[in-house]
Amino acid sequence: MAFRVITMKSGAMMATARYLTRRNMTHGGSCCGNHHHHHPPFERKKQQSCSRSLSGFWRFNSTKASAVDVYSSDEDVTNTNHHQGLDFPGGHVSYTHSLNFISKSSTQNRVPCYRVLDDNGVVIRSSSGDLESQLQQQPLISQQTALKIYREMVRLQVMDTIFYEAQRQGRLSFYLTSTGEEAISVASAAALSSDDVVMPQYREPGVLLWRGFSLREFADQCFGNKDDYGKGRQMPIHYGSNKLNYFTVSSPLAFEEACMTQLLLCLNSYLQGDFHAGLNFAAVTESPVVFVCRNNGWAISTNVSEQFRSDGIVVKGQAYGIDSIRVDGNDALAVYNSIRAARQMAVNQGKPVLVEFLTYRVGHHSTSDDSTKYRPMDEIEHWKVTRNPVSRFRKWVEGNGWWNEDEESELRSATRKQLLQAIQAAERTEKPFLEEMFTDVYDETPSNLREQQEQLREIIKRHPKDYPSDIPV
């Protein structure tokens, strides 16, 4: 059961080296990050009242408004203004006379959403007809990969249903489904390589399914038995696998780790302070990270309109200087294409990329939630039935002749059977040994914990009926 820790030293150092090389280049104190000037920052130029210098910009050794007398003439300056500008730390900016505030985006000019398949699972042909956009729409995916994606999406659906039921029956303490968002985790994983470290939030077990985590391993973690890689220490759904490069799910967001290595980060908590520091750092250090946001409309009971007033998350990436894209998260092919492209950009150009998937959380937030209390039933039904990512992809796969009804029912019943077996086996498996409560707090178990462990053993021995019998002492 030993797991290798993947060392990403070279990745970390690469990221930092890149950051610091660039930083050292600009260290001379120049006010202009992007230009290499030989003049010291604020050098007074000779007074030239009405004529413009050839280079087209002025430098001033004072930032007081009175030092500027470019506007002493009456001539119309709007046309020539964009050649005029100012150098401040951060670069050259042109100036404007008009006191206009950049308005926040309205419902009319939102960032458009990339999709490949329409709601009926048919590839949308670009209406413009030019070859380039036609090619961009072509699904770049093999039959084998497409079928694997589809199968894992189905298995995820079945797994969610069965585990959810198990929780309702009282066999599991907690569960959290990915219903309605199956395409995101599975198709993203398909577009990555198995070496890419994934830092999930908690609604991405599709990544693990794609990478080969078995149904039994999922069940072991949910039941917290002795085969659980987490030694029974975490709530259900907090999966982790060193071997599969999948960071253990932890409820608070640990963002910035992303910046030091190349990884895919799935997140939904874009209001945490970490999100902003993380994006900012990644941009400044030019880290090859793909940030993925599942914008599913809800943060437990808080609707997105109460979460932020920006145009979703995609514009926030732009605000941090990160190339960003908005994608239809219920379109498996769009997910696949966009993550593939994003990964390539990150790796080849050494920079972060942000992908916002628009989707809808069909299920309740978790088994501790009843979402009918804060949203209408017909809204849930609409997304569950008409906008279902699994059936949409199924239509495309079947349309290509790669799948049929028989295989569908066979897959579903086989998965269901495997799951029931996994649950039964996991339920029957012994819980972790008592000593695992006390290990791994530190590298070496300290004496006070060893003492407490002994004391606990004594107490259990003396009062066996007060303690569950299925915990091996």
Place this chain on the structure above:
Amino acid sequence: MFRILTQRVLGQSLLQQGIRPGAVASASRCFASAAKDLTVREALNSALNEEMSADPRVLLMGEEVGEYQGAYKITKGLLDKYGPDRVLDTPITEAGFTGIAVGAAYHGLRPVVEFMTFNFAMQAIDHIINSAAKTYYMSAGQISVPIVFRGPNGAAAGVGAQHSQCYASWYASCPGLKVLAPYSSEDARGLLKAAIRDPDPVVFLENELLYGEAFPVSAEVLDSNFALPIGKAKIEREGKDVTITAFSKMVGFALKAAEILDKEGISAEVINLRSIRPLDRAAINASVRKTNRLVTVEEGFPQHGVGAEICTSVVEESFGYLDAPVERIAGADVPMPYAANLERLALPQVEDIVRAAKRACYRSVPMAAAV
């Protein structure tokens, strides 16, 4: 008869810990055979330098640690020597760079994160506790976090409420963290080296006012292999009438108090805790069993402080040995005021320690003719 029984019963638990009363003396072995004077700043700088030289995975991160040579010049010269790959100047976001450092530690590097003061570390407390301290446990031993968080802690001089808090007891209550508080240059060198080499996350609480103070150190301390054990306190001064525990700057105050008490016929034993978590309960209890009186001293707020834990430990293990209630000296239970006169009143002074020791000894007048 009862007392002998209790002694036997209480003695058991110390024995179970494998500590014989005499063994604690080894921790107090004095390394200062007076070779040369070293300031705490130089001690920290040399420790960082040597550990970075010995292990290429060690890196420094923090605000102003590189180009500026360190806000308090602790990291002076290190950027020049090790380059920008290993000494990183960070933007002003503790949450940001602490998160990055913890992530780097997850992947096998050994970062040393400098907080300009531990007050600012509160911006990163989620990463220190949730991402660093708990991860080894939560990942069932798969992800270790060999990280050191260091910086000035506690009051300085006239820096006000948001720059003066002592965080020793906050961090020391968290399983998964180790918390160290050096006093002398020997402590600073030995404990920082031990912290960097340790596989667990360590919070290393320095003190701004001690940076410039010089202490004599022996050749052994200056050796690059030198390190002090984590979890062992040091008996700075032996005594037999009252035990005074302290850490960081308060050790100096306790020693001064001991000098004053000595002139009045009270022999005080001063324990420099060095390690707040794990606390050297064996040393503290052994000392109290010898002196029968205890005064705990700390700069931080009194409620739920380090002294409270020490008092409980002694009550649990050595109750029968106490001849007087435990005296607890701590900072005033107010946010630190700025005005110099008020600040002085809000912090423990030498006189406070002397008075407490005398209360524990049931005396407030000099024992002139008693002997």
